[in-house]
Each structure stands twice: as structure tokens, then as C-alpha cells.
Amino acid sequence: MSSTITEGARPDDARRHNRGAVLRRLHLDGPCTRAVLATEFGLNRSTIKAVVDGLADTGLVSERLPSRRSGAGRPSLLVVPNPQAALVLATDIRVDRVAMALFGLGGEILGRLSWRLRPGSASPRDVITRVLESAVVLASELSLPVVAAGVSIPGVVRQSDGLVREAPHLRWVDVPLGEQLSAGLQMPVTVANDAELGALAELTRGVARGVSDVVFVAGDIGVGGGVISSGKAMRGAGGYLGELGHMVVRPDGLECHCGCQGCWETEVGAAALCRALGLPLAIGRGELHAELRELADDPPTALARLSDYVGWLGLGLVNVVNLLAPQVVVLGDLFAALPEPALQVVATRVRERSVVSRAVGHTLVVRSALGRDAHLIGAAEAAFSPVLDSAAG
Numbered sequence: 001m002s003s004t005i006t007e008g009a010r011p012d013d014a015r016r017h018n019r020g021a022v023l024r025r026l027h028l029d030g031p032c033t034r035a036v037l038a039t040e041f042g043l044n045r046s047t048i049k050a051v052v053d054g055l056a057d058t059g060l061v062s063e064r065l066p067s068r069r070s071g072a073g074r075p076s077l078l079v080v081p082n083p084q085a086a087l088v089l090a091t092d093i094r095v096d097r098v099a100m101a102l103f104g105l106g107g108e109i110l111g112r113l114s115w116r117l118r119p120g121s122a123s124p125r126d127v128i129t130r131v132l133e134s135a136v137v138l139a140s141e142l143s144l145p146v147v148a149a150g151v152s153i154p155g156v157v158r159q160s161d162g163l164v165r166e167a168p169h170l171r172w173v174d175v176p177l178g179e180q181l182s183a184g185l186q187m188p189v190t191v192a193n194d195a196e197l198g199a200l201a202e203l204t205r206g207v208a209r210g211v212s213d214v215v216f217v218a219g220d221i222g223v224g225g226g227v228i229s230s231g232k233a234m235r236g237a238g239g240y241l242g243e244l245g246h247m248v249v250r251p252d253g254l255e256c257h258c259g260c261q262g263c264w265e266t267e268v269g270a271a272a273l274c275r276a277l278g279l280p281l282a283i284g285r286g287e288l289h290a291e292l293r294e295l296a297d298d299p300p301t302a303l304a305r306l307s308d309y310v311g312w313l314g315l316g317l318v319n320v321v322n323l324l325a326p327q328v329v330v331l332g333d334l335f336a337a338l339p340e341p342a343l344q345v346v347a348t349r350v351r352e353r354s355v356v357s358r359a360v361g362h363t364l365v366v367r368s369a370l371g372r373d374a375h376l377i378g379a380a381e382a383a384f385s386p387v388l389d390s391a392a393g
């Protein structure tokens with residue numbers, strides 16, 4: 001994503017801004033030549049040379065010949081972000097699993113590990129201790145300094161300090177996760193809701209690149225949403241916006257752990273999907289995905305078995321689209337694993353029943369292509385953002 005270059009700013013500010021914008025572009029969109037940078041940013045070649053030289057002097061980028069030559073003549077050098085120049089640690093805490101990865105500048109994963117959790121019985125202290133130990137293991141494998149960390153959590157998170165107010169499926173309440181990890185890791189730590197980070201991942205490295213209004217809706221044990229409006233994360237008071245799963249869609253429906261009845265989550269979360277498919281609620285995630293893959297090969301059966309489920313998914317999305325007016329809705333986790341015919345029904349329902357979808361020229365409903373890594377990637381990008389700003393200075 002290119003950022004506009006400010007005209008008329010003081011030379012130091014303009015240089016810092018240009019370096020930041022070019023570094024962010026290289027980090028998110030990958031290597032390119034100086035000529036491409038000049039065109040994209042509307043700057044002359046000598047200004048781009050000064051920007052690239054400045055970034056190269058601090059080791060953030062280097063220039064090298066492309067691995068594949070195209071055409072005759074001397075190939076242009078590519079400006080390449082150096083992965084080792086800035087490493088961030090990303091952690092995705094889920095109800096049944098914790099995954100961690102080290103990301104280099106440019107977004108490459110340089111090391112990763114994960115472990116399982118027993119749902120509902122993972123104490124904050126045990127998880128924090130293991131995250132801190134695992135961070136040391138990951139960093140020591142690379143012998144490179146890590147500069148910041150991002151953490152994804154399925155819960156309601158206070159943006160200012162990463163306090164987890166409620167993570168109901170983990171049974172965590174008022175856990176100072178940001179503070180404790182920051183003290184233990186000795187680096188800035190950004191903690192955010194998993195769906196908010198999923199939205200960031202889709203915007204920066206997923207199917208919503210270049211889109212300014214996006215809603216990411218992920219169905220796992222719970223259902224959450226992340227909202228990007230006019231290119232920026234919508235957060236609401238305290239940063240708590242996005243509890244789409246607790247939108248009441250069926251007043252006479254099942255009781256939800258939040259205290260309401262008939263929340264969207266009770267109709268489209270993992271438990272509802274298992275009920276729709278006649279599977280035991282305790283079924284493993286691998287088996288559930290295998291069942292969905294099998295259904296994908298048999299559209300009539302898929303539509304018959306998922307008819308009610310798809311109806312509730314579509315109904316909730318119509319509300320979401322009417323309320324938030326996204327250009328694109330990205331479906332993550334279990335929703336992304338639904339058979340194509342089921343997804344088509346949902347997309348059609350949104351198109352036909354949402355007045356906002358009709359007004360904006362049809363909201364697209366697409367599945368995430370980032371799979372289980374969406375939260376990790378979002379956590380990494382949340383950690384990278386201030387690093388990119390300061391690295392360019």
C-alpha cells in the first residue's frame with residue numbers, strides 16, 4: 001500500500017515520511033526496482049535514490065540483481081527488504097492451541113512453533129510462562145534480536161494496555177496480558193482481539209489488499225468481527241468494537257454465555273455447525289474440516305444439511321453489511337472452510353437482502369486465503385507498524 005508523499009513539509013519531515021512510506025511498501029508488497037518506486041510514489045529518480053540509499057545505510061534494505069532475467073540488456077537492481085533487519089514475534093492464543101512465529105521485515109516467517117491447550121483449562125499464568133519460554137527458544141534459534149511483539153486473543157481487549165477484559169471460551173477475566181508479556185519479553189507488546197487482527201491481516205496480506213472498507217468475520221468456537229473503515233481499524237470506546245457474534249438474531253434461541261439468548265454465535269459457531277452436520281460437539285477440528293471437504297464434493301447434500309445453518313449465517317451478514325457498509329466481507333476460520341455452494345447461498349442472500357449491498361454495488365463475500373495464519377499475520381503487522389515508523393526516522 002503506497003502512502004501519499006507530503007508536499008511542502010520541512011526537509012527532515014519529508015525525508016522521514018518518504019523513507020517510512022517506501023519501507024512500508026517494500027515490507028508489504030515485496031521487492032521492486034527504484035523506477036517502480038519512483039512511478040508509484042510520483043517522485044523523481046534522484047529523490048528515490050536518496051530514500052533507498054538512506055534505508056540501505058541503516059541495513060533495512062539492500063539492492064541486488066533479480067534472480068530471473070527478463071529481456072536483453074543490463075537488468076535493474078531490485079530494492080529488497082532485509083528480513084533480519086527487524087524481527088517481530090507474533091503469538092496466536094486460541095481456545096485449543098497457541099501458535100507463535102518470528103516474522104522478518106518483508107513478512108517472511110523465520111521460525112515457528114505451537115502447542116495444544118485443553119479447552120477451558122488453560123490458566124493465564126501457564127500460557128504466559130510458556131509464551132515467554134517459547135520466545136526465548138525461537139529467538140535463540142536465529143540469534144537475532146526481536147524488537148516488538150503482537151498477540152492475538154479470542155476476547156475483549158482494552159486497546160491502551162492489552163488488558164484482556166473477557167476471553168469467555170478461555171475463561172479468562174481481567175488478565176493484564178499486555179503488561180505481563182511486555183515485562184517478560186522486555187519489548188513493546190500489542191495485544192488485540194483475534195478478529196481485529198484477522199481484518200488487519202486481510203487488508204495487508206490477504207484478499208482485501210487495497211480495499212478501504214472491510215469486515216473480517218471469523219467463526220471458530222466463538223464468532224468475532226474486525227472492521228476496517230476508510231482504511232483504518234474501527235475500534236469504538238476502549239477498543240472493544242467488533243463483538244458481532246453477540247448480535248442477537250433469534251430472541252427465542254439458545255442461551256449464550258454472554259447472558260443473552262439467541263446470539264449469532266449460538267447459531268453459527270463451531271457448536272452450531274456440528275449440530276447442523278450431526279457431529280459430536282467434541283469432534284476434533286481436523287475431522288470437522290474433513291467432513292466439510294467431503295461435503296464440497298457433493299453440493300446437493302451440502303446444501304440440504306447446511307440449509308438452516310447457511311440461513312443464519314446469511315441473516316447475520318445482512319445485518320453486518322447494513323450496519324457497517326463494507327465493500328468486502330472476508331470469512332475466516334470455519335466459515336472459510338464451508339463448501340462453495342453454501343458460500344454462494346450466503347453471498348446471494350447478502351446481495352439480495354442487504355439494502356447497503358445494493359446501494360454500494362454489491363458487497364463481495366469472499367473466503368480468507370490465509371487459513372490458520374490470519375491471526376498470526378495480523379499480530380505481526382500490528383507489531384511491525386510502530387517499528388516501521390521509527391525505523392524510517
Ligand SMILES: [Zn+2]
Nearest residue numbers: 246256258263
Ligand atoms: Zn452472546
